[in-house]
Amino acid sequence: MFFAVKIKRTVRKEDTVSAEFSIYNMTTIIYDGTYPGWLTAVFEIYEHKLSDVFFAREGEPAASLFGVTHIVKTDETKAARVLNGLKQKLSADGLNCLYKTFFSELEKFDEKMWRFVQYVFASAHNVEGDLSNNAIWEVRQAAKFVHRESHRMKAFIRFKLTKDQLFYAIVEPDCDVLPLIARHFEKRYADQRWLIYDARRKYGIYYDLETLSNVELTFDTSAQSLAELYDEREEFFQDMWRRYFGSVNIKARKNLRLHVQHMPKRYWKYLTEKHPESRLL
């Protein structure tokens, strides 16, 4: 026996129309991947009254096969106007949340930012406190994630001194925090040349006693003798640090769960104290 089940489709006429309409009305916004670039994109979305936008960065495969592509050329004036508009509606903290979200590399982060901006501009007053609203909440959470990671980087970066008096450090942060921590290190280590390299994103920040600059490096991975690379007292201080770290532990209060909670294992790779002997890392 064959039962034919009749499924009653109650699609409203308007829905059908808009469903078709939206696929073809979707716009893929391609920008250069910088924050001013994203702000310019926002300007142009409002300028051209685009709806249903999808963000993609230059060089990335465009995810949408349908719809229109709109390429954004970064324009400082347009970006500044958007920023000023946001400053009227947000506190410094609120604007900072948006900025931090940009570096979070979380899934659909640029869309989260866009929903946030839409809500902010659509409201007459400051709405950054409307925490039960998803757009606001998602940006706050993303900013919190970035803030935590940048705070951890300020803590876990360990410099090593080379023979030519450069303090260098290698890290692999969970998100792109180098631009956010550069100023902290510039202010603190104003009288020493330093370099922090993000091994995951393959670029670094270098301070030459005057200015900061982005750098790309190629590492010579051939086994070089450490003595050739390091300053003559570097190994001594690394060992002193290891000894110090071992001596401050109170064994009667051992709590490895708490220890790992504060210092997750993924950061141990570049921590001097977690390696029993000096390594080129």
Added chain:
Amino acid sequence: MKVSERAFEKLEILADAAKYDVSCASSGSKRQNKDKGLGNASNGICHAYTEDGRCVSLLKILLTNHCIFDCAYCVSRKSNDIKRAAFTVEEVVDLTISFYRRNYIEGLFLSSGIFDSADVTMERLVRIAKKLRLEENFNGYIHLKAIPGASDDLMKEAGLYADRLSVNVEMPTEKGLKLLAPDKNHKDVIKPMQYLKKAIAGHKEEKKIIKSTPAFAPAGQSTQMVIGATGESDMEILGMANYFYKKMNLRRVYYSGYVPISMDNRLPAIGTPVPMIRENRLYQADWLVRFYGFNVNELVGFDLPHLDLEIDPKLAWALRNLHAFPVDINIADLELIKRIPGIGVLSAQKIVKARKFKNLQPEDLQKMGVAYNRAKYFLAVSSPFAMHKDYTPMQIRQQILTLQNSKYVNNFSPQMALF
């Protein structure tokens, strides 16, 4: 012995001896980098964590563990047969700068055993701080111990170079102190605290008029009490802490669970567990007084000399005061919302911000990070299928305890003997 071997050994001895002084703060100061020098001291950054879970943000060492006193609770007491060592001024400065440049530390925490006299010891500590500031142009965090009995002049100099100064009261009761350190009394500790309190206040006033007045101990004073060595009650401990906060303007009081380190029968035997839960409850009570607007006598009193170990002090208070609940978070004052178990200061502030836009429901609270399973007994948020039962304090307590996954669940066994 090679030069480096000797240095390693010294550091191990003097860091090991200093670790029982638990103050680890590196924030509270606003010191900036000057003249393109080295460092600044306006962040509290924990660069590493020990295996016992405590943060390492400073190079915490004794200048020397030689000491003329014989306090029974101290590992460096005169009569203890241990290796003794001493750093030179240059060694401490060199080590501090080198560690700092590598971003291992936020700064230096320098204490010492008393050798020769209080003045001789204090002078040495001040000399190190002065050298760091003036010769090395070091602007990182410096925490110096104020040695009881040192002259006012030395204390004054110390304040000019250090960010924080502290003197430890150690034993919370005079009786306990007399038993374990007959040469000492609480007066010795109060005197430098008083002097520093006046000096700090005086400098602040002067700075309002003369902008170029140098900073004097910008991160204020702190102190430490050892818990569980001499049978004191939580009421005595919190009462003393309250006195320090209100009358001495101290920034922090630290509570350090006693780690048995001697065979002396005046003290808990070696092997007695460190009273970590009690220490945790004391810190929670400390936070309630400083950030939640609680009065000490709402938490402890003559009829309630000890804090409950099984549940935190805020929940304990709420269960004793059920008449204050339920609270409607959509209309109540911020101060009252802070008193709801499961809602912390940050969540309370978020609630007050968010409720301007819409009436908050349980889902909203859960999203904001409120411990809803605990708070629900105290909230007047309407929920269509909730039966509003009147629970007794005991019932609420039991329900919360069974639900929660306490980090202390292993400790509540009959064998545990707490002081």
